[in-house]
Amino acid sequence: MTPPVVRRTGPFAVSAVVFAASAAVALGLAGCAGAPAPSASPAASTAVAVPSPAPTASAPAAIALVPGGTAEQNLPYFDQVNHATLAANPNAQGRDFIDALVAAGFQKSDMQVTVDTTTIGLKANSIQFSVRMGDTCLIGQNGADAGGYWSEVVPVLSTGTCLVGQTRAIDW
Numbered sequence: 001m002t003p004p005v006v007r008r009t010g011p012f013a014v015s016a017v018v019f020a021a022s023a024a025v026a027l028g029l030a031g032c033a034g035a036p037a038p039s040a041s042p043a044a045s046t047a048v049a050v051p052s053p054a055p056t057a058s059a060p061a062a063i064a065l066v067p068g069g070t071a072e073q074n075l076p077y078f079d080q081v082n083h084a085t086l087a088a089n090p091n092a093q094g095r096d097f098i099d100a101l102v103a104a105g106f107q108k109s110d111m112q113v114t115v116d117t118t119t120i121g122l123k124a125n126s127i128q129f130s131v132r133m134g135d136t137c138l139i140g141q142n143g144a145d146a147g148g149y150w151s152e153v154v155p156v157l158s159t160g161t162c163l164v165g166q167t168r169a170i171d172w
Contacts, residue, residue, distance in 0.1 A: 003065060011139065022039070023060050033134060040141065044119060046128040059125065063076045063077050063080050063135075065077050065104060065105040065106070067105070069133070070133060070134065070136060071131075071133040071134070071136035071137060071138045071153040072136070072153050074131075074133060075151065075153055077104070078101070078131065078138045078140065078146065078151060079140075079151055081100050081101055081106075082097060082100070082101075082140050082149060082151065083102040084100070085097055085100040085144065086149060088159060092142065093116045093127065093128060094113040094115070094116050094127050094168065095113075095116075095172065097113065097127075097129045097142070098102065098111055098129060101129070101131060106131045107131070108170055110131050110132040110133070111129065111130070111131050111132075111160055111168045111170055112127070112128075112129065112130045112132075112161060112162055112163045112170075113127065113129040113130075113167060113168055113169050113170060114127050114128045114163065114166070114167055115127075115166065116167070124143065124146040125139070125143050125144050126141055126142060126143025126144065126146040126152055127143055128141045128163055129138065129141075130162035131162075131165050132156060132161070135155060135156050136152060136153055136154065136155055136156060137153070137155070137156055137162030138151050138162075139151060139154055139155050139162060139163070140155075148159075149154060
């Protein structure tokens with residue numbers, strides 16, 4: 001039985017609503033109090049229907065290097081590695097990125113990195129690093145001038161490299 005809808009205006013409106021709600025709860029509980037307790041007989045079933053959990057969407061596939069894959073296929077993994085590098089060291093430099101990418105399975109011989117310092121010895125405002133993958137490149141950049149970390153996939157330059165300008169030897 002549902003309680004009647006009470007509509008009142010004036011100073012006693014809230015009190016009437018609270019009273020009606022309290023009465024409905026009390027009536028509902030009173031109905032439970034008078035119910036007989038279940039008997040414990042061997043023939044009585046004690047099974048309780050438990051709804052099965054709703055199916056969930058499958059977990060996303062793990063991001064991993066796609067050996068022999070394209071730069072586009074490997075961009076999510078490239079980003080994952082570089083974000084992890086920055087999480088471990090927010091001041092990561094070129095070597096930190098290269099070492100992390102090599103440890104993650106990218107080929108060092110396909111990489112380029114810019115210098116970490118300016119020609120007068122100051123910290124570079126941003127560094128770029130790349131991995132050539134066939135006829136495309138994964139390019140990452142990090143630094144104040146870059147607005148933090150960013151990446152993209154670009155075609156290989158006519159020089160056969162990925163980065164424009166001076167890069168440093170990856171000889172470690």
